[in-house]
Amino acid sequence: MSGNAGAGDAAHGERLQKVMAAAGVASRRVSEDMIVAGRVTVNGQVVTELGRRVDPASDRVAVDGTAVQLDTSRRYVMLNKPVGVVSSMRDEQGRPDLSRFTAGYSERLFNVGRLDAETSGLLILTNDGELAHVLAHPSFGVTKTYIARVRGTVTPQTIGRLTKGVELEDGPIAADRARLLQSRSGGDSLVELTLHSGRNRIVRRMMAEVGHPVIELVRRQFGPLHLGTLKVGAMRDLTKDELGALLTISRQ
Known part of the structure; x- marks a missing residue:
């Protein structure tokens, strides 16, 4: 056992390039090139050594200033909410709610903010409570x-x-x-x-x-998300770029 606590902690982490590849940033080889080129930060500090180990649960990684989600259990979905659907997972009055859209997901998703029943359009569903809080709170100015x-x-x-x-x-x-x-x-x-x-x-x-x-x-x-051509009642996962832009906002 090493007497150096920092080295001991690092030894229990995973190599940065492996974590980046698992998060879908790029292949391990390309991730290594990004690290050597000084394009990657860990907790705000530029990292250029390939031996660096990180903890995906607590360390914050960014590439070219855009945040990366290392936790692959997190899910982020865009819904084009139809008129007549209330923005809750279970409506006590029995009105159509969001549970019909989340039933097919193994993750327990919830909505970021609300749209009133008569308003349609872009609603984010996620199991990332921290991100949901930041994006829904007016003080963050999204x-x-x-x-x-x-x-x-x-x-x-x-x-x-x-x-x-x-x-x-x-x-x-x-x-x-x-x-x-x-x-x-x-x-x-x-x-x-x-x-x-x-x-x-x-x-x-x-x-x-x-x-x-x-x-x-x-x-x-x-925020940085556009409804685009997503049809009413349709859903899709956020792209890596969209998610990166959202996470970057939430971490600021």
């Missing part, structure tokens, strides 16, 4: 982008009000970004809103406050 079909003809002045801020019953709120996508005279309009607020039904309340009640609402983006 932005969400929504497309709203609203009643009436929205003017540039109204868009200006949304970004300057409106007064609601629970305090003032301003959109990070707002733009008019489509406006039909005498009909309805399409508005894109980006916010980092986690307040309940915030887009619906903001649009009602400026005189344009929401008819239909879709969340298209959550």
